[in-house]
Every structure is written in C-alpha cells, then in structure tokens.
Amino acid sequence: MTPRLIYTPRSHFSRKVRLLADGLGIALDLVDAGNVADSDAARFGPNPLMKVPTLIDGKQVVFDADHIAAWLVRTHDPSDRFDVMTRDVDVLNARAVMNGMMAAEVELVLAARTGIDTSHRRFDKMRASLLAGIDWLEQNADVFPSAPSYLGLHLVALCDHLALYGVARLDHPRLASRVAALTALPWVSASKPV
Ligand SMILES: N[C@@H](CCC(=O)N[C@@H](CS)C(=O)NCC(=O)O)C(=O)O
Structure with missing residues (x-):
C-alpha cells in the first residue's frame, strides 16, 4: 500500500x-x-x-x-543514497541550524496568520536567528555536497520557503549556487511552493 x-x-x-x-x-x-x-x-x-x-x-x-x-x-533505500543516516557532526550541525530556522519561520508565519503582533522582542530574536543562521550556512557552505543529498534537499526546502515568505534576505552566493544546481533537477523544481 x-x-x-x-x-x-x-x-x-x-x-x-x-x-x-x-x-x-x-x-x-x-x-x-x-x-x-x-x-x-x-x-x-x-x-x-x-x-x-x-x-x-x-x-x-x-x-x-x-x-x-x-x-x-x-x-x-538501505544503501542510503542521500546520506540521511549520516553521523557526520558538521552535517548534523547544518541540519540543526536549518531545522531551527525552519521552526522560527513557522512561529513567525503562524503568529502573523493568527493575528499576533510580531513586533515583540521574542520575535525579534527569531528574525535575528534567521539572519545569523543563513549567514552561518553561507560560511559553512562546503558541508553541502555537490551531488544530491538529504542535506542539499533540506537547504532547497528552507531557501524556497524563505523566499516565498520574504522573512529573511537571501543574498548568499554559495548557498544560491547549490540551490540552483538542485532546482535544475525536474523532480526538485516540481514541488517548489507557490
Ligand atoms: N519538528 C517537526 C516540525 C513540524 C512543523 O513545525 N510543521 C509546521 C508546518 S511547516 C506545522 O505543522 N505547524 C503547525 C503549528 O505549529 O501549529 C518536523 O520536523 O516535522
């Protein structure tokens, strides 16, 4: 089934x-x-x-x-082609940063959607963590392999969502080139959110 x-x-x-x-x-x-x-x-x-x-x-x-x-x-996929089961600490750090950014975005987007004023300093910290997170990822962009991997797909999901909701600026050339390379694959661009 x-x-x-x-x-x-x-x-x-x-x-x-x-x-x-x-x-x-x-x-x-x-x-x-x-x-x-x-x-x-x-x-x-x-x-x-x-x-x-x-x-x-x-x-x-x-x-x-x-x-x-x-x-x-x-x-x-027992051979784990996309390296989902990695124990590499640098890869897991990048995953943790992206998951934290995605969680902050959820809070910001859903607060606004449910009528909460996000000018409170709690939300300022979330916005600051998004900016610091994307800068950190740019500085550590070498961790993203050029071949498709779960880490790269995670980055695509994060960046496309950031761009869609406009909650953080995205002028990060090393990340952008990795996202562009993956987006060129039809099965990646097919699920791009609109
Ligand atoms: N840690 C969870 C987070 C999932 C999550 O936050 N999903 C969002 C949508 S992208 C959601 O359903 N939010 C509803 C809410 O927070 O009330 C995961 O990795 O699946």
Missing part, C-alpha cells in the same frame, strides 16, 4: 520529506491538511502535536520530518 503523507504544499518540513521520496522514487499518497494554524485535530491525523508532516505507512505512524526520512530510507 502506498504510504500516506499528511502535509501542506507550502510546508518546508514536509517538502524535505517529499523531495527525498521523489529523489528515491518512493510514491507517496499526499493528503493536504489545509491551514496548519487551525486547531482542528482531525486535519493532522494521528499527530497529537497537530503539525505536519506525518507519515502513515501501513500500520506504522511516523511523526517528524527527519524521523520520517530515516523511516523511508530504512524501509526503501
């Missing part, structure tokens, strides 16, 4: 899973949760956190994008 992914088309956490699945040729049955700011638990399937993505693969439910990625690799 085709694994089901509860997602939204604009969700960057969902997109890195979709990109990995597309790259590995794993079919997913996509179920759009709609507005993730809503508190209607039914939208999110079995996920008590009411967040996307969630994978339902037969009887197995899997929460959290990186956990889902690891599940897909363990069940469909």
Whole structure:
C-alpha cells in the first residue's frame, strides 16, 4: 500500500520529506491538511502535536520530518543514497541550524496568520536567528555536497520557503549556487511552493 503523507504544499518540513521520496522514487499518497494554524485535530491525523508532516505507512505512524526520512530510507533505500543516516557532526550541525530556522519561520508565519503582533522582542530574536543562521550556512557552505543529498534537499526546502515568505534576505552566493544546481533537477523544481 502506498504510504500516506499528511502535509501542506507550502510546508518546508514536509517538502524535505517529499523531495527525498521523489529523489528515491518512493510514491507517496499526499493528503493536504489545509491551514496548519487551525486547531482542528482531525486535519493532522494521528499527530497529537497537530503539525505536519506525518507519515502513515501501513500500520506504522511516523511523526517528524527527519524521523520520517530515516523511516523511508530504512524501509526503501538501505544503501542510503542521500546520506540521511549520516553521523557526520558538521552535517548534523547544518541540519540543526536549518531545522531551527525552519521552526522560527513557522512561529513567525503562524503568529502573523493568527493575528499576533510580531513586533515583540521574542520575535525579534527569531528574525535575528534567521539572519545569523543563513549567514552561518553561507560560511559553512562546503558541508553541502555537490551531488544530491538529504542535506542539499533540506537547504532547497528552507531557501524556497524563505523566499516565498520574504522573512529573511537571501543574498548568499554559495548557498544560491547549490540551490540552483538542485532546482535544475525536474523532480526538485516540481514541488517548489507557490
Ligand atoms: N519538528 C517537526 C516540525 C513540524 C512543523 O513545525 N510543521 C509546521 C508546518 S511547516 C506545522 O505543522 N505547524 C503547525 C503549528 O505549529 O501549529 C518536523 O520536523 O516535522
């Protein structure tokens, strides 16, 4: 049975899973949760956190994008072509920075969407972390391999989402060249959010 992914088309956490699945040729049955700011638990399937993505693969439910990625690799790609299961500390640091940036973006975007004034200094710190995070990634751009990898797909999901919502400036040439190289692949550009 085709694994089901509860997602939204604009969700960057969902997109890195979709990109990995597309790259590995794993079919997913996509179920759009709609507005993730809503508190209607039914939208999110079995996920008590009411967040996307969630994978339902037969009887197995899997929460959290990186956990889902690891599940897909363990069940469909034991050779781990995209290096999802890496233990390389520098790669895992870059992943942690990108996940933290993506989480900050979620808070900023959903605060604005639900009518919260984001001029509070708590949100200033989130915006500052986005700027510092993207600068850090640019300085550490060597960690992104030129061949398609989960790390590179994660970067594409992050940068396309930042550009879509305009929450951070994106004038980082080393990152931009890596994103452009991956976006040239039709299976990567196909899921670009609009
Ligand atoms: N750590 C989670 C984060 C997922 C997440 O924050 N997803 C966002 C959409 S991109 C969401 O559903 N947010 C709903 C909310 O925070 O209420 C993961 O990696 O899957």
